[in-house]
Amino acid sequence: MLIGESDLEPSTQITDGSLPSATDQPKKAKRAKYTVIPDNLEVKTLVHEPLTTVCDCGCQMKRIGEDKQDKLGLIPKQFYIERHLYPKWVCRECDIIHQAAAPKQIINKSIATPELLAHILMSKYADHQPLYRQNIIYKRSGVNIPDATMADWVGRCGLAMAPLVNRLHSLLLSEPILHADETPVSIMKNPVKAGSKSLKKGYVWAYLTPQHGALKAVVYDFAQSRRNEHPKAFLDKWHGKLICDDYSGYKFLFHQGVSEIGCMTHARRKFHELHVTGQSVISIDALALFGQLYAVEREIDERFEKNTSPMPRDPQIVRQIRQEKAKPIADKLHQWLQEKRQLTTKNASITKAIDYCLKRWQALTCYLDDGRLPIDNNWA
Numbered sequence: 001m002l003i004g005e006s007d008l009e010p011s012t013q014i015t016d017g018s019l020p021s022a023t024d025q026p027k028k029a030k031r032a033k034y035t036v037i038p039d040n041l042e043v044k045t046l047v048h049e050p051l052t053t054v055c056d057c058g059c060q061m062k063r064i065g066e067d068k069q070d071k072l073g074l075i076p077k078q079f080y081i082e083r084h085l086y087p088k089w090v091c092r093e094c095d096i097i098h099q100a101a102a103p104k105q106i107i108n109k110s111i112a113t114p115e116l117l118a119h120i121l122m123s124k125y126a127d128h129q130p131l132y133r134q135n136i137i138y139k140r141s142g143v144n145i146p147d148a149t150m151a152d153w154v155g156r157c158g159l160a161m162a163p164l165v166n167r168l169h170s171l172l173l174s175e176p177i178l179h180a181d182e183t184p185v186s187i188m189k190n191p192v193k194a195g196s197k198s199l200k201k202g203y204v205w206a207y208l209t210p211q212h213g214a215l216k217a218v219v220y221d222f223a224q225s226r227r228n229e230h231p232k233a234f235l236d237k238w239h240g241k242l243i244c245d246d247y248s249g250y251k252f253l254f255h256q257g258v259s260e261i262g263c264m265t266h267a268r269r270k271f272h273e274l275h276v277t278g279q280s281v282i283s284i285d286a287l288a289l290f291g292q293l294y295a296v297e298r299e300i301d302e303r304f305e306k307n308t309s310p311m312p313r314d315p316q317i318v319r320q321i322r323q324e325k326a327k328p329i330a331d332k333l334h335q336w337l338q339e340k341r342q343l344t345t346k347n348a349s350i351t352k353a354i355d356y357c358l359k360r361w362q363a364l365t366c367y368l369d370d371g372r373l374p375i376d377n378n379w380a
Helices: 114-126 131-139 147-160 162-172 229-234 248-255 264-276 283-303 315-341 349-359
Strands: 089-091 096-098 177-188 199-208 218-223 241-243 259-261
Touching: 114 131, 114 147, 131 147, 147 162, 162 218, 199 229, 218 229, 229 248, 248 259, 264 283, 264 349, 283 315, 283 349, 315 349
Parallel strands: 177 241, 241 259
Antiparallel strands: 089 096, 177 199, 199 218
16 A cells, blocks of 8 residues: 555664754854964064163173964055066177067966966955956055956956866866766846846856865866756766766766766755655655765775875775675665655655665665765765
């Protein structure tokens, strides 16, 4: 007999000590008492001598030591003029003028130095400072760089860095394992038609190497849409293991020599949403088993990267630990999914979460047999 999810009771046999009860109060994170000053910073020493080193009795005092107090300072952004002089030399006999050639610039005839261009790019893309806001900041230093000028610089820098991006792209395609994920972004329509919205949706596709791989690289590929032609063009002729979510845009790759590696976080999230919204009382059983799988991953982290003496990961050891500790948990989760699926109705929310896992079980558990693979796509 099929029953709805609300009629199912959570199993009392599946527990996870890491899951807090409803009565548990969240612990407040301890705040650091002191700010640790890095020891690789430049030191500006200020010596504070007494007004006099002559004692009241008339004797000259002798220095016996000192007390030290370190403070953290900051030199604000400071613009400067980089003046290039090209002396002219002439041969009185030949009447020929000699002068050094101007060095190659990222942007020809531009007033911007490479350092200024790098700062604008880092502020825009790494620190999320729009160009109009940078203009306001720079005005406080008495320098007015119009938004349109900086936008032109950004575009020209993009063209100048194309060879680096292409090289990075080729390095990515030489890797056996890659992450992929896409994120929607709002972009301005150009031109904007009267009565229409000024914004439309675009996508930034991220392709990157695994967290624990030897090569640390990521390439962002902007596209006007989410169609599969974009990953098809970027990953053309690549054969390897692709860690991704269940977006259909990647599916064609799995028929062209690419192996699908699922994301356990996506699978867990569907049960978590049902649990926090109270739509399923049995979802906590699945969450407990997911929690145990991630506990094994934390144990692996503590053995390598988070060890008191950090060391590189050994894929063979990682695989051995997962086979011994994580695989029995995964088998138990798989059995639970199959049993509960037989008891749930077709349109129940819990059924959709269960079916998501069962249909992708092979992709979700590939990481158990390969120590190089992560458990999820969170790195992307």
